[in-house]
Amino acid sequence: MEFQEVVSRRRSIRRFKKEPIAKPLVEELLSCAIKAPSAGNVQPWFFMVITDPSFKEKLAAAALNQSWMAQAPVIIVVLADLDRAAAAYGERGVHLYALQDTAAAIQNLLLAAVDAGLGGCWVGAFSERQVAAILELPPSKRPVALVPLGYPAVEPRGAAGRRPLREVVSYDY
Ligand SMILES: Cc1cc2nc3c(=O)[nH]c(=O)nc-3n(C[C@H](O)[C@H](O)[C@H](O)COP(=O)(O)O)c2cc1C
Numbered sequence: 001m002e003f004q005e006v007v008s009r010r011r012s013i014r015r016f017k018k019e020p021i022a023k024p025l026v027e028e029l030l031s032c033a034i035k036a037p038s039a040g041n042v043q044p045w046f047f048m049v050i051t052d053p054s055f056k057e058k059l060a061a062a063a064l065n066q067s068w069m070a071q072a073p074v075i076i077v078v079l080a081d082l083d084r085a086a087a088a089y090g091e092r093g094v095h096l097y098a099l100q101d102t103a104a105a106i107q108n109l110l111l112a113a114v115d116a117g118l119g120g121c122w123v124g125a126f127s128e129r130q131v132a133a134i135l136e137l138p139p140s141k142r143p144v145a146l147v148p149l150g151y152p153a154v155e156p157r158g159a160a161g162r163r164p165l166r167e168v169v170s171y172d173y
Contacts, residue, residue, distance in 0.1 A: 013119025016150030032112035038101035044084040048077040062130035072148030119152035
């Protein structure tokens with residue numbers, strides 16, 4: 001797919017076919033995710049690939065009961081490694097770069113999913129405390145997003161509403 005097409009086709013997908021995602025394909029998506037830029041190339045990310053139904057259900061419950069998430073064949077939990085970020089950049093690393101770096105990786109992941117015929121959704125509404133407990137995360141690993149992925153069972157209708165460029169851009173020429 002052309003880049004513009006991938007970007008335009010990416011929409012949040014919340015209904016999935018049952019079909020599993022082959023592990024090598026998940027690996028391809030993650031290879032794209034880690035090509036994202038990161039401050040000082042510190043790469044303070046970690047990805048947990050969850051397919052176990054009971055874990056998916058627990059994660060969906062921790063995400064304010066967004067039960068549709070559990071129907072995705074895979075949920076990728078994106079973590080920020082705060083120790084790596086702190087070692088390189090202290091407070092700014094922990095509170096800004098680690099989040100920017102992981103966000104860039106998430107976007108790469110979502111675009112790679114579209115290119116592979118998959119769909120997904122960036123889920124940020126969840127209890128960090130509950131997700132940390134479910135996955136037994138150490139305090140240094142902050143869950144930044146849950147990304148359910150699968151083959152889409154729906155085509156999103158209508159254009160994704162966006163504020164017009166004239167409202168969100170200024171030029172100096
Ligand atoms: C930081 C962040 C958090 C989000 N959290 C959720 C969420 O918890 N649940 C959900 O269904 N969608 C979530 N979304 C998806 C947005 O609702 C979606 O991107 C937005 O409505 C635009 O639609 P589109 O992705 O189809 O273009 C989140 C997106 C971002 C970037």
